[in-house]
Amino acid sequence: MSKTTRATQMLSKAGVTFSVHAYDYDPNAERVGLQAAEALGEDPSRVLKTLMAEVDGKPVCCVVPSDREVSMKKLAAAFGGKSAAMMKPADAERLTGYHVGGISPFGQKKHVPTAIEEAALAEVQVYINGGQRGLQVRLAPRDAQATLKAIAAPLIA
Structure with a gap:
């Protein structure tokens, strides 16, 4: 596995100060983010998942704790x-240039507006997908927000 991806290159x-963490990706896991948290021995609230969505038909990216669900109402708002x-x-893969399970908010093929769950900003360090299945980057959530020019908002249900 390469530890250099478009995501790590962007960071x-x-x-940005970050570290790279590889783990055994389970393609059969019911919830990829939770599997990553377990494999890394981290609390799921600190392992953030990257989701691609559409608001009023336009693509957006949202980053939320892996143990929580996104509220579509809050995301739209x-x-x-x-x-x-x-x-x-398939649309998410085409837009980002990453495979599902390895989608990172960093280094996507096409920049889209991004939002990060505001509660995640209270953490000292978080893990976010590094652009490959089984690869996470660990960094300060405020650095992630600044790099992505992401808005912080309540996104979880």
């Missing part, structure tokens, strides 16, 4: 929209 170029829906996996 390095931005001067965060972007000033009326409705939100999860993006189809």
